[in-house]
């Protein structure tokens with residue numbers, strides 16, 4: 001029996017709408033994002049892909065998305081586990097900055113290195129900076145080494161994969177359909193692992209907001225075929241919009 005995994009990036013957030021680098025800043029869903037989240041649940045219900053258990057990050061936009069989607073699918077009751085390891089990539093000193101202004105100021109090459117390179121993190125964020133998460137009680141159990149001040153995708157993979165192995169794979173192994181509600185870059189990290197995408201090619205992958213991506217996995221918990229978006233047309237348009245962030249203003 002294949003194992004079913006559903007990946008869901010949160011719906012549009014207030015800061016996605018404003019075109020700001022977000023990372024670990026705990027912004028909420030926009031009105032459009034709330035509608036996207038509810039529609040994700042309708043897609044799950046309509047297509048009969050029904051999760052037994054939910055894993056989310058500890059960021060409100062992912063939690064709101066999961067709650068709205070599960071409510072729309074009449075599955076608000078399923079068990080949930082949350083981990084900082086599923087959080088968005090920490091965007092360092094870029095958190096809170098406008099993407100278009102940053103692109104103009106530093107040039108497209110540097111902007112894209114920071115956004116999509118595998119191993120070039122943005123400059124670190126000072127602990128006393130406005131958008132720092134140091135001191136946030138939800139991270140009280142992290143050691144100082146675990147608490148990021150910036151991250152590249154390689155760093156996200158290093159902190160996310162242990163949770164995949166220790167918490168998500170056992171649920172799949174128990175025969176559960178697992179919903180993971182997380183973020184553009186933490187899901188890029190997981191898809192890189194699942195699809196075996198190379199360090200250079202991963203720059204091209206963008207995950208749209210609010211559209212479930214379903215994988216059937218074999219006994220090694222690797223995909224039996226490509227992941228499928230439950231609304232492929234909207235997913236392609238959404239991914240193109242993410243890729244173009246920065247270009248428009």
Ligand SMILES: O=C(O)[C@@H](CO)OP(=O)(O)O
Nearest residue numbers: 020021022023088115184
């Ligand atoms: O700002 C962010 O945290 C992410 C996701 O919204 O942006 P990007 O797609 O530029 O990595």
